[in-house]
Amino acid sequence: QVQLVESGGGLVQAGGSLRLSCAASGRTLSGYAMGWFRQAPLEREFVAGIDWSGVTRLANSVSGRFTISRDNAKNTVTLQMNSLEPEDTAVYYCAAALGTAYTLKYGGNKYWGQGTQVTVSS
Numbered sequence: 001q002v003q004l005v006e007s008g009g010g011l012v013q014a015g016g017s018l019r020l021s022c023a024a025s026g027r028t029l030s031g032y033a034m035g036w037f038r039q040a041p042l043e044r045e046f047v048a049g050i051d052w053s054g055v056t057r058l059a060n061s062v063s064g065r066f067t068i069s070r071d072n073a074k075n076t077v078t079l080q081m082n083s084l085e086p087e088d089t090a091v092y093y094c095a096a097a098l099g100t101a102y103t104l105k106y107g108g109n110k111y112w113g114q115g116t117q118v119t120v121s122s
Helices: 101-106
Strands: 003-007 010-013 018-025 032-039 044-050 056-058 066-071 076-081 090-098 116-121
Touching: 003 090, 018 032, 018 090, 018 116, 032 066, 032 076, 032 101, 044 066, 044 076, 044 090, 044 101, 056 066, 056 101, 090 101
Parallel strands: 010 116
Antiparallel strands: 003 018, 018 076, 032 044, 032 090, 044 056, 066 076, 090 116
16 A cells, blocks of 8 residues: 655745645655645645656646655655745645556556645735
């Protein structure tokens, strides 16, 4: 069983920065992509993903502002969020899926974390 635990959410003013972290446990996620989604009213929106080899994929809405990275030795993934906007306010969920960042975004089988709240004030 894979467990994903997020941390780093909080309250920040527009233009500020936050860094989210996700730690995986249970087994080594060899060959898995990891990344982040955020909760919309009816669906979870893909934010960013990174595959085992480090190839990244970012949503257009965050490209240029967010950076995703991972440390395979530590079994962690991070999301550095800069130039935050009120529209970025959401619960952010860590996710993992076997395959590429493309698979993480479009595939149906994922492991999920419990989520961490990000609130951006104007």
